Amino acid sequence: MQTATIFKLNTIGFIATSISCYQGALRGMPWLGLAVFTLLMVIFLPFTDMKKERILLTIIVGVIGFLLDSILILFDIYTVNIDTRWLLPASLCPEWILALWLNFGFMLYIYWLILRRSYVVSGVIGIIFAFIIYGNAHWNGLLKLHRPALVSILIIAVIWAVLIPVLTMFAIKFFSREVHHATQTK
Numbered sequence: 160m161q162t163a164t165i166f167k168l169n170t171i172g173f174i175a176t177s178i179s180c181y182q183g184a185l186r187g188m189p190w191l192g193l194a195v196f197t198l199l200m201v202i203f204l205p206f207t208d209m210k211k212e213r214i215l216l217t218i219i220v221g222v223i224g225f226l227l228d229s230i231l232i233l234f235d236i237y238t239v240n241i242d243t244r245w246l247l248p249a250s251l252c253p254e255w256i257l258a259l260w261l262n263f264g265f266m267l268y269i270y271w272l273i274l275r276r277s278y279v280v281s282g283v284i285g286i287i288f289a290f291i292i293y294g295n296a297h298w299n300g301l302l303k304l305h306r307p308a309l310v311s312i313l314i315i316a317v318i319w320a321v322l323i324p325v326l327t328m329f330a331i332k333f334f335s336r337e338v339h340h341a342t343q344t345k
Contacts, residue, residue, distance in 0.1 A: 165206055169269045172199045176262040184243040184255040184301050192258030200265060212333045213268045220264025220326055221257060227318065228252035228260075236311045237293070239302045255301075259292065271330035278324040285323030289316040
C-alpha cells in the first residue's frame with residue numbers, strides 16, 4: 160500500500176478512535192475508545208514495518224499520559240465525571256483519556272516526521288490539542304476544570320507544550336533508523 164494511502168487511513172482511524180473515546184464516555188460506554196483503539200491496532204499494525212517499536216512507543220506514551228493525567232487529577236486541576244468511568248477509581252486517569260493517549264502514541268509512527276520539523280511547532284500543536292481535548296471534555300461535562308477553568312487549562316496547555324516535543328523526540332529515537340535504512344536501500 161502506498162505511503163499516502165496509509166497516512167490517510169491512519170488519520171481516519173485516529174479521528175474515529177478519538178471520537179469513540181468522547182462518544183463512549185458521553186453515552187455511558189467509557190470502554191468504547193479502548194475497543195476502537197484495539198481494532199485500530201489490529202487493522203494497521205500489519206502494515207507497519209517496525210511493529211515492536213510502534214507497540215513499545217504506544218505503551219510508553221500511554222503510561223506517561225496515564226501518569227500525567229492521574230497527577231492532574233490528584234492536584235485537582237480537573238476532576239472527571241464519575242459516569243464516564245469504567246473500572247479505574249476516581250483518583251486515576253479514566254479509561255477514555257487513557258485511550259486518547261494510546262491512540263496518540265500509536266499514531267506517532269505516522270506523525271513524527273511532521274512533528275520533528277520544529278519543536279516549537281510541535282509545542283504549539285500541543286497547546287492547541289490541550290485546549291481542544293480538555294476544553295471539549297469540559298464543555299461536554301466529561302470533566303470539570305478547576306481554579307478557574309482558564310487557569311487549569313493553561314496549566315495543561317503548558318504541560319502539553321513541553322510534552323509533545325518530548326514525545327516526538329522519543330519517536331525520532333524509535334523510528335529514525337527506519338527512515339535512514341529506507342534511504343540507504345534506495
